Amino acid sequence: MVRTCPTLPPRMLVLDRRVAVVPIDPADTKRGAICISEAGVVASMVALFEQTWHSAVPLGADRSKDARTGLSxxxxxxxxxxxxxxxxxxxxxxxxxxxxxxxxxxxxxxxxxxxxxxxxxxxxxxxxxxxx
CATH class of the missing domain: 1.10.10.10 (Winged helix-like DNA-binding domain superfamily/Winged helix DNA-binding domain)
Incomplete structure (x- = not known):
């Protein structure tokens, strides 16, 4: 499924909710990445992704109002x-x-x-x- 949202979290990959891969320098991703396996850090990244996912809408959907809440x-x-x-x-x-x-x-x-x-x-x- 593809979803879109007005704001995006920093670039990251989360694998099996156990390992995260993030850029060493978010402003210059060509500098490389770091693997993180500390449970607290990975859990925070998963929570950030889930918050972003829930605020996003399916690609092509009308973004002007949420049908459930009536909120833009x-x-x-x-x-x-x-x-x-x-x-x-x-x-x-x-x-x-x-x-x-x-x-x-x-x-x-x-x-x-x-x-x-x-x-x-x-x-x-x-x-x-x-x-x-």
Missing amino acids: TSEQELLTLLASGLTDEVPGRRLGISAHSVRRQMSGLMERLDASSRFEAGLKAARRGWLR
Whole structure:
């Protein structure tokens, strides 16, 4: 299956959930790679891949709205990033938008959820199954 998403994790290969291969220098992958077999590091890489996979949509699918939640792809990604405890600036950089745009989108989500705080919005989004 092929899926697409607006943001990608660093290049990596994970084999049998036991070994990961990552570039020595992510900016210059021609410099070589390193094999990692430490369970904690490999588990983190698997979790990163799974988070990215779940936020992606099948190739050719309409990315404008998630049929299940009614959220746009950027809204879904924003909720996921903010739910992980990141400040407005980090999701903004990852999504290629300003911190002001992050706050504006979050304000719209809070209004749709009828929430008076981000914390309440997070609770309501989780109850609705909007967080992945």
